[in-house]
Amino acid sequence: MxxxxxxxxxxxxxxxxxxxxxxxxxxxSFSHQIFDEDFDGSGLELGLYDAASGQRELYLPFFAVKSDSVMMTLTSKVESQFVAKIMLTPQAETRIGMIYSYQPMVLHAVNDRPLVKSIFNFNAHNGVTFNSIEFEGNRMLVMPSGLIINEQH
Structure with a gap:
């Protein structure tokens, strides 16, 4: 008893x-929306580097944030005809962050872009995870791969 x-x-x-x-x-608690609605990525550069071959690719990202998805557009300073569009759609909330499906919509490149193509293929099959953190008053997005995006406006 x-x-x-x-x-x-x-x-x-x-x-x-x-x-x-x-x-x-x-x-x-987790927020369904990791990206701020007014975040567009202006002023960011996205660099991909292959240490073994010394190859690098540099892109200018633009983010169009909607309530149910984020459209990321990549352009290149070097190749004016390059454009890539990726649709990020929230799939699940986990302890490590928000998991997004990663769907390449458009990839137009005159020259071969092996680094960005390999990233596209990997992420399209595995999805991507973003986590939002705040550091010294600045909100940042972090990916397990090491990508850090400062959302300071």
Whole structure:
């Protein structure tokens, strides 16, 4: 009889603590929208480097953020005819961040772009994960691959 009373008391205490933590905002929560609605990526450069071959590719990203997706457009300073469009659609919220499906929509390049093509293929099959963090008052997006995007406007 004592065990039953102790178990019920512990369960009641646990529920009360969880309710209190939720009401005070102490529980972690995830935002469906990792990207700020007014974030467009202006002023960013995206560099891809292959240390083994010494090859590098530099792109200018632009982000069009909607409530249900993010369209990322890449252009190149070097090759004016290069354009790539990638649709990022939220799939799941996890402890490590928001998982997006990564769907290349357009890839137009006159010259061969092996680094960006390999990234496209890998991410299209595996998806991408973004996590939002705040550091010294600046909100940043971080990917497990090491990509860091400062969303400071």
């Amino acid at each position: 004592k065990w039953r009373l102790a178990t019920l008391s512990l369960a009641l205490l646990t529920v009360l603590l969880l309710v209190t933590a939720a009401l005070r905002g102490w529980l972690p």
